[in-house]
Amino acid sequence: ILPMHRNLGVFTTREIPLYRLFSQWQGKANGFTKGRDRSFHFGTQEFNIVGMISHLGPQFGVADGIALGNLLKDNQQVCAVFTGEGGTSEGDIHEALNVASVWSLPVLFCIENNGYGLSTPTSEQYNCKDLADRGHGYGMESHVIQGNNILEVYNTLQSIVTDMRDKPRPVLVEFKTFRMRGHEEASGTKYVPDELMESWGGLDPLHNFETYLIEEGILSETKIESLKAQYINEIQEHLEIAFNEPVIQFDSTVELNDVFQEFEYKEVSPNKRTEEVRLIDAISQGLRQSMERHENTVIMGQDIAEYGGVFKITEGFLDQFGKQRVRNTPICESAIVSAAMGLSITGFKAIVEMQFADFVTSGFNPIINYLAKSHYRWAQAADVVVRMPCGAGVGAGPFHSQTNEAWFTHTPGLKVVYPAFPYDAKGLLATAITDPNPILFFEHKALYRSIRQEVPTDYYTLPLGKASQIRSGENVSIITYGAGVHWALDTLDKVDVDAD
Template sequence: MFVDNRPINAFSPLSVGKSGFSDKELLNLYKQLLLPRVIENKMLSALRGGKISKWFSGFGQETLSVCAAAAMHPDEYICTMHRNLGVFTTRKVPLNRLFAQFMGKAEGYTKGRDRSFHFGAPEHNLVGMISHLGPQLGVADGLALNHKLREDKKAVLAFTGDGATSEGDFHEAMNVAAVWDLPVLFVVENNYWGLSTPYYEQYKCKQFIDKAVGYGMEAVQLDGNNPTELKQKLSDIADYVRTTGKPLLAECVTFRMRGHEEASGTAYYPEGLGETWSKRDGVEALKELLLREGIAGLEELAAMEESYAKKVKTALDEALAYDEIIPDPEVEMRDVYTSNIELKEESPGEKIEMRMIDAIKDALDVALDSYPELVLMGQDIADYGGVFKATEGLAEKFGKERVRNTPLCESAILGTSLGFGIAGGRSMVEMQFADFVSCGMTQIANNLAKIHYRWGAEPKVVVRMPTGAGVGAGPFHSQSLEAWFTKIPGLKVYFPSNAYDAKGLLLRAIADNNPVLFFEHKYLYRTVKSQVPSGFYTVDEGKASIAIEGDALTIITYGLGVHWAMEVADSVDASIEVLDLRTLVPMDWDSIYASVNKCNKAIVLQEDTISYGVASEIVSKIQENCFFNLDAPVMKVGSLDTPVPFAKNLENQFLPKERLKLAVEKLLQL
């Protein structure tokens, strides 16, 4: 049996009054509500006619979307969900382009690369969802952080459904917004159901506003179907968020009359539930108020609906007339990454001998000075300077607003960095250890990596990744995870082996408008030194360097592997070449092929476990492109296919250093 146990009785009659509104304002509000209702009916018809492939209906929830959007200023960001058609229409998104999006046409917001409401519209300050739902709340935090640092007294609106609040991203984003005092209005569309799962199987508390108490956040519960009351209260709430600069949670009780998406239906609804809620339809309730108060007559309202129907039909016909997309691999590949980069004028100064950790710290110092929009985020990076001291002293020099300690929540902070970039900022996020990035994989793999390809946004995020074994740190602080990210289109992956490259590549990464995963081997932090110029300089991506020149055999590697290879090269009586890749995405294939074709024998070395890593791809490409110049099979050397062990003798056995020397000796004999 379905029981409503919340303070707002969703089964009570809907009482809509005109207090505080002029007749003109009420009529305009009705127009704003009517348009998405007319579109809803047309899209259902288009779905049945095969003109669109998917439809997430907001029928019954138009009031919430429209009133929430109307409460925000046009230059304030809104993070939308499946059922927020009313947000897009209130923001006056062109209907022909909106419908083209639903049809997968090139004129849509994602050029056919994503469907339905999975898009953003920068010109309307709309940031769209991804299917994982929760991560957009962290993005809202980043948009709000930009407002906070600019002191511009603006708010951000972020929608989420009641089901999505079960995700950890909801908790993380709420906590970050509260701890950092970010001006975010979190609106929970409490419509009773997460697809077919009723609310009492999603949470135990009686009301969502109870959840806000634990974050030290203000909260309010609203009737999400009462148009006049909702618009007034949300406008007041938005003003509160703007003026105080603090977040607020608004639970809006509403109901969706149709399925989660049209194909799923509503057979799981208890009998009579839909009929009960149809009596609380905000669109019809406002229409009745207009008629009752003599603000408009039946003929006028019918003419208005007919006018909207014609407008919607015209826009739909325009979208239908657009040509189908002609696939072009070059276009698709080109749009995975933005070509935009904000390089400052290079001014390298006197060279100073530095350890890698010092070069990284110097790069961050120079970057903070060069890019006023840059913010550093990470656990313990402010006063403490980070666990490896890469940010030591930077908070004192540049302030804690720009060198920010974060709560222990990787996903929300990565989402924050994305939102901050969309709003015009630039960020560096430090993973305390690369291993911990698994807690933020959705943000990296599905949000940061895909967002430019989907709708042209530019993240401008660098994720620093202290990585690697050899320091006796065991299986959760020593993994080599770079191959996870080289597989994901839209990400760049850098992996320097020395202090000079570390500083130059890090400055190059910070200047890039794409997301960059920047791997730093912990063992190298304080064991290698280079002559490093002061000031601003960069090292080009996709340009390998020859660490040792030779012609008998080439070892292709990166990171700590470069030093192992050089040590082995010095220990054998042969001319060994060592090629330092420096960046893995983009990869310098030309230098790889040139080295192999010169030496005719090759070993590809990685610290990562031997199977399914970066080395496998390099070996495959060498076989394809250099086969006739090879004098022996290409060999692959890596660590054992086990987790990284803690005990030193086990770790030494795990790592490939000794196996590399055996492989070199074997290959030289062939």
């Protein structure tokens, strides 16, 4: 389940001990994020809950990836994801709904329509009667449910989800409900007309369900008082545990160590047989051999299946690995990066091919705010490699030629790899795919077919973050990467400088 921060019922029905929720709320160690996250912006594999981010939209794409993992495992599981009506205007959500429909993913998309996005009424957010109507545009089953009617919600969802397990598909559900308190306590509800508060107050689901249970003879006033006393005692007991827990002390070593998941590099030595290949061939070989070695690897991207990608790096992959693992995608970079995160949550390794590195701007949000932060926030690995064909010099114009690695080297939680030679590219790509952390793997297009080198034919690895010295000298040291290595070599061939 991918809840929002107000879905407290998700946390309690998953039977998370109350003291742990209170500790999370107070930023203490018995919570789930070591005091690093706000209130209930947390995830935990222990209770099958995936932590939200404040940007809302990528949640739907992550749910797509989790559902894809479930589909590949054929485990008949359904993934549920929540958002409010305000979040549905985000582009990420539209992308994710489309992907879920195209791939027939078993996702229950839950929209809690409470009438206001903080203070903005629905009349200023969208111009259709029901948000569920949008499901038809994606070829998706959709339902409108009275969210304050407990029995209607339970019976309808039980029927829908049971059928989804048997016939995997996405379903969009809009819950008509209302928020009687502020978006958060500080904002209040002065913007809500009194008559609206009064009418929804009469639809209080707890009060009405309690009345129903009494009328049916299932509950009595005495039993209700007994239950309330029991709950109050439990709350007070667990609050005391949280209040008595010490405040977390800042430790810079702990903070830095948690930015990345620990990865122990294991060298796989190259074989002696080599062949002269281009950079593009070495990348293709490294990718193919890694997919052979890691059977839980899925690669996604535009035109990478039958067509083999615009640079033909994945040519022949579809025949070898099948359509489940080599997946063409719609043009929706953000949803696919988010789906890669979801695949990682379910134990897969995900590789995303950006058709051109320039297009990563359309997937920037989930890379920076989801992939980079997930391990630091709640110890969830983002086992994702994003391949980035980049660079100018091939007459591709301003939207297909950027070398944009600097955008990511400034972001804690991301690793950036940018090889210069075929030998390095193959070995580093193999290591990048093995590493459980999110990696941006840059490939300069001008080097694809212009640089050749003898490269071992079998699978091998090279360590990340270790420099390769290609010349020795005494006068000056040049540190560079990617195409810059070749620019430096070309320059040194023209000048009399003894360079390292």
